[in-house]
Amino acid sequence: MMFSIGELSKIVGLKVPTIRYYEQMGLIDPPERSRGNQRRYSKAEVQRLSFVRHSRELGFALGEIRDLLRLSVHPNQPCCDAHVIAQRHLEATVAKIKKLQRLKKELERISKCDSNALSSCSVIETLADHQLCISDH
Amino acid sequence: MMFSIGELSKIVGLKVPTIRYYEQMGLIDPPERSRGNQRRYSKAEVQRLSFVRHSRELGFALGEIRDLLRLSVHPNQPCCDAHVIAQRHLEATVAKIKKLQRLKKELERISKCDSNALSSCSVIETLADHQLCISDH
DNA sequence: TTTAATTCCTCTAGTGACTAGAGCTACAAG
């Protein structure tokens, strides 16, 4: 049961060049090759890459994922490291959400006037208004 | 009333190399120079760069900001373009918020167990669990 | 079995929005 890189790509939902990139970055070991030098993957790589993809979707950086993978292989002591990584990430996420919600409000304000009315442009105006609020935010 | 790039930097809250970068990218015109070839800015640049900074904080890409600046100079007809830019941006923002809120929930679940208890690591476990959910998300 | 289509290979370069550093020059304060 060996997969070509294209098959693996479909299974795990990562593009082919991305998989090669992850190999290059040391997130997966270089796989076996066919006689013609093409990569051949087993189920282990499916698992590992799914882990990587899932972690990426959760917003972890490749370096953090590398750490997590290392931890998952030696799952004894330095588990708190994993918690630290996740906790730090949670805090950053909460901050991002807050910022985006403020952004959303502002964008709604900006783009709610109907653009068919050929009135003066609220987008430019709103952004221009903020030319004046130099010191805050 | 002319500013050096360092003074301008403090006024608008952008780093010095960032201002030079914005000049290079065509977001601001090349400013006047001192006899010794140093950049000298007036209030117009303060306004324009504040506009750029504000727009960046709202998450607009430099290309979009360039468009918006162009529109703000010719504020007559193609104002709907600005609305389109802002609307597109609003949609992307809403999508991002949703994704991050899902992420937040998952991270909370991941990191809520106390890491002092030397139990098995919930971070790795949780991420590993998701090795199995290959087809969805 | 041959051919054609598709997939794979490596390598280089590009993206966006900066950031860092080298090596040099200008300016302001004492």
Added chain:
DNA sequence: CTTGTAGCTCTAGTCACTAGAGGAATTAAA
């Protein structure tokens, strides 16, 4: 007039890919 800070240009690095060139291998159909 000297010293220290701030400025200059230019190149290269960051992150996580993505795109393309030019060629080889694999697979399916004829």
